Amino acid sequence: MPLSSPSPLPIQMLDLVAQHAPLQAALEAATHHTLAEAAFIQGPAVAEFAQELSAYLGGTHVIPCANGTDALQLALMSLRLPPGAEVIVPAFTYVATLEAAAVLGLRPVLVDVLPDTFTLDPAAVEAALTPATGAIVVVHLFGQCADLEALRDLADRRGVALIEDNAQALGAQFTASSGATWWAGTVGEVGTTSFFPSKNLGGFGDGGALFTTDAQRAATLRQLANHGQSRKYHHDHIGLNSRLDTLQAALLRVKLPHLPRWTAARQQVAAHYDAALATTPGVQLPARDARSTHVFHQYTIAVADVPGSREALQQYLAARGVPSVVYYPLPVHAQAAYAYLGYRAGQFPVAERLCRTVLSLPIHPTLTSEQVAYVAGVVKEWAHL
Structure with a gap:
C-alpha cells in the first residue's frame, strides 16, 4: 500500500485486548469459579496448571512461583553454591539474569553473545570457566534456543550446573545431533520461565515457574518456593514466599491450550x-x-x-x-x-x-x-x- 495511507488500524507492540477477546467468557468463568472457591493461595488450579504445563512440555516437573526473577533465584538456591561462587551469564540480557545471582551473594561473570542469534557464545563460556564456576545461566533470547547441546556438554565436562532462563522461549524446541528433540527449559538442571503479561503465555499480573526432570530437585524447589517448608510450620530450608496465585493459575489454564x-x-x-x-x-x-x-x-x-x-x-x-x-x-x-x-x-x-x-x-x-x-x-x- 502507499505509505501516504494511514496505518491499517492502530498497530500495537502487543494487543492483549484482541488476543483475549475470544476467550473472554472462559476467562470470566475461571475468575468467578476462583472467587466462589475462595482458595486464593495454593488452590486446586495451581496444581492443575502445573500438571497441564508439564504435559505440554513432555512430562517435566513444573513448580509454579511468583515471577520469573524469583524462578531464577530459586533455581540458583537449589544448587547450594558457596558464597562468592561464579555464575556465568550473557552480557546481552535483561538485568534479572544477573540480579538473581547477585542477591544471593554469588558473582555474575559476563561473557559475550553470538553476533547472529544474540545468544550465549559457548566458546566464550568455556574461556570464562574457572574452578570457582558453579553454574552457567543460558538465556533463550527473543524466542529461540541457545546452543543447548554445546552448553550441556560443556557443563557436564566441567562439572557445573546449567540453568535455563526460558522467559522468552516457552514452547521452543532444540534438535540435538542425536536426533533427540528437547523442549527449551528442560535440558538444564533447572529451567525457569515468566508469565509476565507480555510473554507468549502471559498472566494477568506476575507469575513464573521452574522446570526440572529431577524429582528430588523438584521437591526441593517446591519447598524453597514456600518458605522452605516440607509441611506446614516445618521448615527444612531457608526459602522464599514465592507462590503463583490461584487466580493467575486459573486464568493461565484457560490460555495454555491456545x-x-x-x-x-x-x-x-x-x-x-x-x-x-x-x-x-x-x-x-x-x-x-x-x-x-x-x-x-x-x-x-x-x-x-x-x-x-x-x-x-x-x-x-x-x-x-x-x-x-x-x-x-x-x-x-x-x-x-x-x-x-x-x-x-x-x-x-x-x-x-x-x-x-x-x-x-x-x-x-x-x-x-x-x-x-x-x-x-x-x-x-x-x-x-
Missing part, C-alpha cells in the same frame, strides 16, 4: 516480515539456528552501527503510527548497580554493538498481514531515504 496456535501465528507474522524485508539495505533480520524452532517473543532487527541510525528509524516509525522497543539499550556491565564487577567498555563488543543497533518491531498473534506489510513498508522507506 499457546500452540498463538505460536504458529507469531511464526507466520515473522515469515511475512522476513519476506517483506529480505532485501532491505542496512537491516539485519533475525537469524535462525536451524536446530531450534523460534516462537518469536520478539521480532528483533539490527540496523547499521551508525550513531543515531537506530533512533532515526524508531522516530520515523513512530511518526507513522508504528511502535517499536529497544531490548536492551544498555549492556548489563554498564549498569550502575553492577559497576562493582569491574568490567570496562569494550570488553563485550557484540553485546555493546547490539545495544546500539537492535530494534524490536510489533509482533503478536492478532497482527494482520496488512499491518505487517505496512510496518515493513515504513522500514523499507526509511532504509531508502
